[in-house]
Amino acid sequence: MNTAAWRRQAEALLTEVADATRDGPGITRESYGPGEDAALQVLERHAAALGLACEYDGARNLWMRLHEDTRPGPVIVIGSHVDSVPQGGNYDGLAGVVAGMLVLAALRGRHEGSAPLRVLALRGEESAWYGRAYMGSMALLGRLPAAALRLPHRAGGGTLGDAMARCGADVEAIxxxxxxxxxxxxxxxxxxxxxxxxxxxxxxxxxxVTGIRGNVRHNRVRCIGETGHSGAVPRWLRKDAVLAVSQLLSRMDEHWRVLLQMGMDLVMTSGICTTPAQSHAVSVIPGEVQFSFEARSQDAATLERFHQLMQAECSAIAADRGVRFEFDERLTxxxxxxxxxxxxxxxxVAARAGQTLERIPSGAGHDAAVFAAAGIPAAMLFVRNAHGSHNPQEAMDIDDFLLGVQWLAEGLVEPPHAG
Incomplete structure (x- = not known):
């Protein structure tokens, strides 16, 4: 397939999936939900037009192959996810699946000498919906903990296991x-x-991509203090949950700064922080705060050290302010x-084209990390994208995308490096 044909097919596919899953200013493809289903249906239609055969595995991930390529494995898989965060961007995950479809069609007749090639559209990579990432790939590899099936949807309405069952997944095997x-x-x-x-x-x-940061997270931590009248309780008798959590996050930010100065790779985020809406009042001392806590690093020892620091600070602040911290399951x-x-x-491949392929670590998580953890060789190419991700302003340039597709395809026919 030439570049012009690639462009037409890519633009048509990306646009159709976006139109099918648009949600206000962005797009929403809920993990194991209607938007993800709609995206997979569009992919199936375009796969048929490209002469690709489709089938679903027991976790309801979509597999694509050339109709004529029925050779047994081991197979080389090009994959990514099709779900999104709420009102996110269109390219996060989806671009990789489209890239795989273009490569598979383009290598028809050129790939028989190496391993069979498959494209994999994965479900449930985003943690936004059930508080856990990589659900489709972990289920596929037999690594999704049974307890994850009981995780509640962010807005209620059932569990991850319920959603998987509705989509036709083999929940018992998972x-x-x-x-x-x-x-x-x-x-x-x-x-x-x-x-x-x-x-x-x-x-x-x-x-x-050289590597993918791991993470340690708590989706919900409760800091429980004591509500009271804002004018009647002096400071020394207060058990203010907001001030306790503020102090915790300030201390963890300082630990983060020090560890960075020591040369460690680390990022920290508390993306959820809220008091109970039913007790909101200007004149009420907040007696409870719920917050999330996440740290990411390319070094597992750094993650463990930072988590221990957080636990120690919680204990110290609890003793100092008369509050207590309750933690949900630690996810790692x-x-x-x-x-x-x-x-x-x-x-x-890049060198043959007279260009240099730079190397970069990934701060975000990807399904590739799940395959690598299972002992399967994994590799990633990043494509330049303006305005970040997890927002409707994602701005991948189609020419950059097509260059990535080209190098991905040529890498599949490049002999293994002797060094």
């Missing part, structure tokens, strides 16, 4: 940790937009290293 891969996998490759500003700032249209994702051999393949 609960038992049964791997659901239809074929053994030799490698997992993923094209994805960069979700930060580095590539735009440095003028890199495409880059190779290990950092992942991308496969050096595949990175060098893509570098060789």
């Amino acid at each position: 609960a038992q940790g049964t791997p659901l891969l239809p074929e053994p996998v030799a490698a997992y490759l993923e094209l994805h937009i960069e979700q930060g500003p580095v590539m735009v700032a440095r003028g890199w249209p495409v880059a190779a 994702t290990a950092p992942a290293t991308m496969d050096e051999g595949w990175i060098q393949r893509f570098e060789a």
